[in-house]
Amino acid sequence: AQSVTQLDSQVPVFEEAPVELRCNYSSSVSVYLFWYVQYPNQGLQLLLKYLSGSTLVESINGFEAEFNKSQTSFHLRKPSVHISDTAEYFCAVSEIQGAQKLVFGQGTRLTINP
Amino acid sequence: GAVVSQHPSRVICKSGTSVKIECRSLDFQATTMFWYRQFPKKSLMLMATSNEGSKATYEQGVEKDKFLINHASLTLSTLTVTSAHPEDSSFYICSARGEGLTGYTFGSGTRLTVV
Numbered sequence: 001a002q003s004v005t006q007l008d009s010q011v012p013v014f015e016e017a018p019v020e021l022r023c024n025y026s027s028s029v030s031v032y033l034f035w036y037v038q039y040p041n042q043g044l045q046l047l048l049k050y051l052s053g054s055t056l057v058e059s060i061n062g063f064e065a066e067f068n069k070s071q072t073s074f075h076l077r078k079p080s081v082h083i084s085d086t087a088e089y090f091c092a093v094s095e096i097q098g099a100q101k102l103v104f105g106q107g108t109r110l111t112i113n114p
Numbered sequence: 115g116a117v118v119s120q121h122p123s124r125v126i127c128k129s130g131t132s133v134k135i136e137c138r139s140l141d142f143q144a145t146t147m148f149w150y151r152q153f154p155k156k157s158l159m160l161m162a163t164s165n166e167g168s169k170a171t172y173e174q175g176v177e178k179d180k181f182l183i184n185h186a187s188l189t190l191s192t193l194t195v196t197s198a199h200p201e202d203s204s205f206y207i208c209s210a211r212g213e214g215l216t217g218y219t220f221g222s223g224t225r226l227t228v229v
Binding site: 034036041042043044045046049090094100101102103104105106107109 | 120146156209
């Protein structure tokens, strides 16, 4: 079974400051890794994902995440945040084989202050 | 890109009645659909996984007879909350995946309030 731990339930930062949202996972098998964003009363939108290849993956809106196998981490970073980045962020993993269901972390509430 | 439509977005029902939530994949065939429940300020809890044409696989602790899942076609899955009670009030989200695809597309969610 897989598990995901997001160490910070809330992260407040000022606009244009850098941010890192931490994610660690546990799995006995190889996994895919995802970051999703959720705005209030909406479903989840995929931010970025790691399937294979380069361990650094980027989104179109400036976020990036790096897969670190030795530390079983997939931290999300952005060098300069905007007010519009205020949302809930979820890290998730799925097995590469088998049922491939997504297992989510607890979520991190990112609040951008002006 | 892949789109999943979920309806209704909000529903209020009386205690004891049943509510059906639909999840449709609009531009791809969803061989697998997942149903999640999200409590306020909490993460998503997987309720069940359904594959087209077969019975859903429920996660431990989820009542099969209360949360009926049907995945009769490659583009439609439904979740029926039977004999709803106030404790069933929650945000329900579906997710779909197509054959051979590694991505998961989420619906916009349904806010269920049982009064």
